[in-house]
Amino acid sequence: xxxxxxxxxDHFRNPRNVGVIEDANGIGxxxxxxxxxxxKMYLKIEDDIVxxxxxxxxxxxxxxxxxxxxxxxxxxxxxxxxxxLTNKAVAEALDGLPAYKMHCSVLAEEAIQSAxxxxxxxxxxxxx
Ligand code: FES
Numbered sequence: 001x002x003x004x005x006x007x008x009x010d011h012f013r014n015p016r017n018v019g020v021i022e023d024a025n026g027i028g029x030x031x032x033x034x035x036x037x038x039x040k041m042y043l044k045i046e047d048d049i050v051x052x053x054x055x056x057x058x059x060x061x062x063x064x065x066x067x068x069x070x071x072x073x074x075x076x077x078x079x080x081x082x083x084x085l086t087n088k089a090v091a092e093a094l095d096g097l098p099a100y101k102m103h104c105s106v107l108a109e110e111a112i113q114s115a116x117x118x119x120x121x122x123x124x125x126x127x128x
Contacts, residue, residue: 004061005095011065016072019054025122028114032107037063041071041111043082045119050074050082055111062097062104069093070108079127083116085109 004012019042026043037059044052053075055067070090074082087105091097097105120127 003098007069007093007095008062008065008097011068011094012061015064015068017054017068017075018056020056021052021054024054024115026115026117026119028111028116028118030107030110030114032103035060035103037104037107039063039067039107039111041067041115043112043115043119045079048079050077050079059107060101060104062101063107065094066090066097066105066108067111070105070112074112079116079119082112083127085112 021042021044024042024044026045029038029040031038039059040056042054043050053071055071057064057067070085073090073093074085087109090105090108091102116127
């Protein structure tokens with residue numbers, strides 16, 4: 001069996017939503033001390049909807065694929081839904097990750113959480 005699913009390979013080779021949003025109103029950056037990988041998420045939220053999302057990931061292939069899939073899963077969605085995105089949902093959408101690579105999907109969940117927290121701080125809004 002291949003170590004990585006087709007979807008992981010696809011999102012690693014052709015990551016969606018890579019880059020920076022200049023006028024983002026939620027930015028989150030997280031890292032994993034063990035592997036040294038870093039992920040940064042930019043959110044543009046309007047009317048409680050994630051209108052745009054971009055990421056920059058300095059990390060392994062699974063981290064890049066996880067960031068890419070995570071952005072696809074929250075783009076165009078209400079912030080309340082983005083808030084509930086779990087690393088498990090990201091890994092499932094990628095048709096699975098090897099057990100020792102699950103922490104890469106955790107980074108994606110944490111980066112989005114951190115960007116949403118930043119959004120709440122900047123705007124004074126609370127996401128229910
Ligand atoms: Fe650390 Fe993938 S090895 S995020």
